[in-house]
Amino acid sequence: MKPFKTNAICPKCGKLLHTTDIPEYAFVCLECDENFYSIEVQDYSGERFEVSAECTETMFSQNLEAFQKLKPEPDFIGYDTEEHLADFGFSRILTSKEIIPLVQTLENLLLPETNAAATVSNLTRKE
Ligand SMILES: [Zn+2]
Secondary structure (H helix, E strand, O other): OOOOEEEEEOOOOOOEEEEOOOOOOOEEEOOOOEEEOHHHOOOEOOOOEEEEEEOOHHHHHHHHHHHHOOOOOOOEEEEEOOOOEEEEEEOOOOOHHHHHHHHHHHHHHHOHHHHHHHHHHHHHHHO
């Protein structure tokens, strides 16, 4: 799973953290090359905690309904047309238990090409 951008701040160097798929250690600082428990992460930059996923505007609008059903439910969903990011805002920093399923869901939604390719190769194999 690729790391997703967040606006949580690294407790060591102050740079923004990314998500991981390592149970318990939901955050990684690419600068410090260090993983953090969500409990160690206290601050975020801006009004709310945000997780951002790279996607096109078309994919964003196609998936909007699915985004609204995410757990935990985002307080804010928006598209950043400059950075091509779907932003998901929450009123608090999510725990590792919440973040990992969330980013897995996002990854599944936003990588239809990969899923489609896998489906095609499965079909081909059966023939
Ligand atoms: Zn750091």
